[in-house]
Amino acid sequence: MQRADSRLLKANSKFSLMLFLMLCATQLMGQAVSVVNLRTELLVNPVGIDVTLPRLSWELKSSARGVEQTAYQVLVASTPEKLSGNEGDLWSSGRVSSDVSVHVRYQGTALKSNERAYWKVKVWTSRGESAWSSPANFSIGLLNYVDWKGRWIGVDKPFPWDSETQWSRLSARYLRKEFEAKKAVKRATAYIIGLGMYELYLNGEKVGDQVLAPAPTDYFKGVKYNAFDVTSMLKPGKNAIGTVLGNGRYYTMRQDYKPYKIKNFGHPKMLFNLLVEYADGSKDVVVSDDSWKLTGNGPIRSNNEYDGEEYDATKEMPGWNKTGFDDKDWQKASFVQEPGGTYEAQMNENMKVMATLKPVSIKKLKANTYIMDMGQNFAGWIRMRVKGAKGDTVKLRFGENLQASGELYVRNLRDARSTDTYIVKGGAQESWEPSFIYHGFRFVEITGFPGTPTLNDFDGRVVYDEIKTTGEFVTSNLTINQVYKNAWWGVLSNYKGMPVDCPQRNERQPWLGDRTTGSYGESFMFDNSRIYAKWLDDIHQSQKEDGSIPDVAPAFWRYYGDNVTWPATYITVAEMLYRQYGDLESVREHYDHMKKWMDYMAGKYTQDGLITKDKYGDWCVPPESKELIHSRDPKRQTDGVLLASATYIRLSFIMEEFARLLGKPEDAGDFSSRASAIKAAFNQKFFDASKGQYSNNTITANLLPLVYDIVPEGAKENVVRSIADKIMVENKGHIGTGVIGTQWLMRGLSRNGRSDIAYKLASNRDYPSWGYMVENGATTIWELWNGNTADPAMNSGNHVMLLGDLVIWYYENLGGIKSDPSAPGFKKIIMKPEVIEGLNSAKASYQSVHGMIRSDWKRSGKSFNWNITVPSNTKALVYIPAAAAGKVKEGKKSASSAEGVKFVGMEGDRAVFEVGSGDYSFSSGK
Secondary structure, rough: OHHHHHHHHHHHHHHHHHHHHHHHHHHHHHHHEEEEEEEEEEEEEOEOOOOOOOOOEEEEEEOOOOOOOEOOOOOEEHHHHHHHOOOOOOOEEOOOOOOOOEEEEEOOOOOOOOOOOEEEEEEEEOOOOOOOOOOOOEEEEOOOOOOOOOOEEEEOOOOOOOOOOOEEEEEOEEEEEEEEOOOOEEEEEEEEEEEEEEEEEOOEOOOOOOOOEEOOOOOOOEEEEEEEEOHHHHHOEEEEEEEEEEEEOOOOOOOOOOOOOEEOOOEEEEEEEEEEEEOOOOOEEEOOOOOOOEEEEEEEEEEEOEEEEEEEEHHOOOOOOOOOOOOOOOEEEOOOOOOEEEEEEEEOEEEEEEEEEEOOEEEEEEOEEEEEEEEEEEEEEEEEEOOOOOOOOOOOOOEEOOOOOOEEEEEOOOOOOOOEEEOOOOOEEEEEEEOOEEEEEEEEEEEOOOOOHHHHEEEEEEEEEOOOOOOEEEEEHHHHHHHHHHHHHHHHOOEEEEEEOOOOOOOOOOOOHHOOHHHHHHHEEEEEHHHHHHHHHHHHHHOOOOOOOOOOOOOOOOOOOOOOOOOOHHEEEEEHHHHHHHHHHHHHHHHHHHHHHHHHHHHHHHHOOOOOOOOOOOOOOOOOOOOOOOOOOOOHOOOOHHHHHHHHHHHHHHHHHHHHHHHOHHHHHHHHHHHHHHHHHHHHHEOOOOOOEEHHHHHHHHHHHOOOOOOOOOOOOHHHHHHHHHHHHHHHHHHOOOHHHHHHHHHHHOOOOOOHHHHHHHHOOOOHHHHHHHHHHOOOOOOOOOOOOOHHHHHHOOHHHHHOOOHHHHHHHHHEEEEEEOOOOOEEEEOOOOOOOOOOOEEEEEOOOOOOEEEEEEOOOOOOEEEEOOOOOOOEEEEEEOOOOEEEEEEEEEHHHHHOEEEEEEEEEEEEEOOOOOEEEEOOOO
């Protein structure tokens, strides 16, 4: 009996052990680590890049806590089959002991023009080994000038029906060619430089879903090419290529108007290569040459970014981009001069129709004239459905506002006519949208529409760069929520292959000063890494040999006036890319050019130890009268030398950091010395220690020294008091800064213990404030604080420059999501939300390069509840309002004893914990 009991006990123990192991295995499987979101140069499966040693990035995903990568292996193969068989014939990294998962440099076989590579990765982690990721791929573009075959083609003159006046009218150029695919096609890649803009067709189908491509550049310096895998679009035998060339920024919107200011590059033109690889290993190339046929007598009669597009459907040419079309009336394409700029792969995303909106109302204004309200100010165009008689002409005129009479208000467009014209071909219902223009608008005046237009006849097409929305943000304060929404719409409206100032009037220029800090805030909303890396190239290409940088880049307008605050963007954008995305390569690539500009400004504009050159002041400070555009009161205006010198000090600190990151200790020492010397002269000239204020005591005059670490030790408290008194007493709790001061206002207040004032500024709904714009019906951000009362002809209703650091403050201070400067790209995260009287909750999320970060806190009485998500392969310092560590719980446990949580110490009224990746639920104060 005892033996039987013993055998039974052993059997039960064995069964229990097996059950335990099965349970553990099940739990581990549920917590398995996977590798996702593979990107090359932060692009998903890019075609035709011109980086031969590209950087590879990936994310780790797991429901487990504390997942850290300890090693990785990358395989890169020349074919999918080899990759599937785990053969990295181009590169096998082997097992590399490293926690790096972002910007891992390819180190394999040298890659050649038009070569394709397939890659995957697996990782080893603190939670075990992952499986291989799903495969990703990339291809190399045409790396050398001689790799491009054929010639530039077009026609360098207007057609008889065109008009080259100030309001130029130039019709689109249509080009076509037929060719034969004689064998089975293995791979086909199309490369195109279509200037100013192009649409590409193969056998009647549009290639890609991009619009307004390629991205604009200074075409004398660099031109972008796009590449497409068109293998599936080719068919055996005869094929047809068709392209349409629009004007874009190449053929300038204002011909023979201020040529001393506005660059003009020439008439539209194209360089095209189609590289075909056959299954038997042979190759062929179809090129642009004078065997192509061309006409300008197609339906797009005019396309002008400022004035709109005219489309005559009666001139459509059915089948023009298919085989068998009769093109005997078309002329032979001409060889034309190349644009002059270096051929560059476009490494930033093209624009795309990113959303479709339905109008909210259509009202009859007068006979045959209607006003349509889209309900939202945005950038893009209207898609229209219409049925009428041949020759009926519908005009769509665009604007941001209405007059008191209900008519469209267009004076703020200046001389931009912003009108699309469609001539009906007749018969069945027709659908149309423009190809080569965009508008900034909320309202549309419709004239000439046959019958009565209805809401179902129109769609709003929202157009901006094909970049993901990476952030979400909402609080218990409705004003803050609406301002954030307005900011989101404003930012996306002004992404047009480069960041522009506004999308509606005859400007739309890439002003540097608008993005000095704006790019940083925008990076929480959108994955803007590639558009801003491209913009750094634009700024570099605009730099003169002596080092001077313009205020607008690309320099479509020749504004080389020299100042510090606008060109400072060159350096601060590079800093943003490093801080937010871990992109040191942009710093490395542009360092010498930034240094050249810093040396130029110091050498040319140093006097009495200070940097003297300023051009715009604290632009758009709220004026003393709501009817004024700019303040005339000297008490509101900040000394330009103070602005220039303070900004130069800040830039010197950034350059010092860059120099250390790049292993340039002598440069680092030099920039440190520069900053110290200017600081001494700055304080001697501007600081009044007895009053605790700088210069004439504007908010900006005191704020910049405070946030740039210029204020002498022991004097900061008095300077903070001066700022607080200015805001709360003199300005009655309202904003009093312009573009420069607002870049640091919210963070400067919070860093110095006055989050209460920052919150008041963010919550106000009377003048001047962001909420005042909301209160007065804005759905984006105005150019002026008093945009509804100053001369409305001078006010853009869709600008971003007055946002300053507001969006940064939303995410970092209210949401509590900030990248630790010691480990950029959110490898380490500082999570420290502001607890401000009046704000009861904030919910923020951000898709970082390492993965999704979430922060969702609520406060009720003395209770604080906070749910957070920390992505795999990162850590976070979390700051929880609590009197002591013992007052903090994670789930139902004491936080100090919870899995993945380590108590670091107390910091004021915060208990600080370090956490690894995972989901956590903290509470305190109960």
